[in-house]
Amino acid sequence: MIPSELLLEGVELMLFGMGFVFAFLVLLVGVVSLMSRMIGVFAAPAAAAPTPVSVARPASHEPDAQTLAAIQSAIAQHRARRG
Numbered sequence: 001m002i003p004s005e006l007l008l009e010g011v012e013l014m015l016f017g018m019g020f021v022f023a024f025l026v027l028l029v030g031v032v033s034l035m036s037r038m039i040g041v042f043a044a045p046a047a048a049a050p051t052p053v054s055v056a057r058p059a060s061h062e063p064d065a066q067t068l069a070a071i072q073s074a075i076a077q078h079r080a081r082r083g
Contacts, residue, residue, distance in 0.1 A: 063071070
């Protein structure tokens with residue numbers, strides 16, 4: 001085989017491989033789109049989401065005494081472990 005024939009076969013194989021990958025990706029996109037449409041058609045309509053209930057918070061953003069004690073205890077334990 002002469003080098004030009006070998007080069008042409010390499011280019012041909014490259015184009016075949018790239019075409020195969022392109023065709024597979026196009027097919028994959030088509031199948032995923034089709035599945036998405038089918039799910040939209042056959043799926044039951046979603047139930048209405050409940051409206052969130054807002055909880056009244058105190059005006060101050062400071063935690064209560066129990067929360068502060070828990071935070072201080074956790075910090076003390078962490079510092080004790082670190083040395």
